[in-house]
Amino acid sequence: MGRSPCCDESGLKKGPWTQEEDEKLLQYIQKNGHGSWRTLPRLAGLNRCGKSCRLRWTNYLRPDIKRGKFSQEEEQTILHLHSVLGNKWSAIAAHLPGRTDNEIKNFWNTHLKKRLIQMGFDPMTHRPRTDFFAALPQLIALAALRDQLAAAGDTPAAGAQHLQDGAGVDLAIQAAKLQYLQCLLQSAAATTTASPAGTVAAHDAEAAAAAALGGGLCSPQGTQDSADCLVPVSGSQLPSCTFPEAPVGSEEEGDQGLSYGGGGADDVVDVFAWHGGGGSLPPLADLSDAANNNMSTDGCSATASSSFGGGGATSSPLPCWPEFFPDDPFITDFL
């Protein structure tokens, strides 16, 4: 190593490309192919380093580049492959025709990664985060929801009126959501000892990715059972292909489909809406049905089909929160 960067050579232009430069590069490559990137700029009459030319070509000028928003299928694929491959952007890009590694990397860093973090998942391991600060947004949301519940039940008359005018149903739905949230946190605790995906040998990860793709990725239409979608190395991980797609047609949820709020209690609702979109978790309507019917007090039975947490949520009853904060009056009172 120790080789000086190619762009250190004096006089070479850096920064944004002009249309004229694009045209020169495009015409040269279309006519001659790129050949040696190092000699290309001189031959093409460009005052750029070869590296810059290659980047411009592969990330922007290449004719097969697909532009525009990522589709739901592409999002699912990225999430799934990232859970298996990690930050191997070029490998991930190889499975997404027309998408560049740079584009995928940017999309991950600006969208998907943030969503995982906001939902309390470690974006590197795709597992629920177990530290307190990761759960802080949920705690805040819980507090807000509790206030809402308390306000609704201020007086018996008010409470009865709420139930009559439909507000009671909303509260029941929110209670069901809350219980689901508790399940998530429980699964977080259950996966504390699990090893991170990053420890998986690269060839195993590649093989797993190939197997997953060859055997068919988790169908966005949900035609394949979520358990079948899990590749071996990510069997106890959360997102990957077990992420359900966003509710179809929810344009108001934002341009990417997956819904997130800006903070506070809205986050919880949005997160649940996303989870309930049709993947391995029951749709929100199911939760509300459970709430309206005979909602179990263990908080997890309503989501018994969930694959989250590697079985922790399905095999062990709650209470989860009192284990974390046994003396916290808010927790004990709320539960």
Added chain:
DNA sequence: AATGAAGGCAACCGCAGAAGG
């Protein structure tokens, strides 16, 4: 309407590995 903050994206930088002599 102005201004600051945040988000999104294109491009750069430096490292690692492959290829060739």
Added chain:
DNA sequence: GCCTTCTGCGGTTGCCTTCAT
């Protein structure tokens, strides 16, 4: 086998646009 050169990849930066106040 060693050294040099080239290519590709992942991380990071900085600019531009959009949004919020």
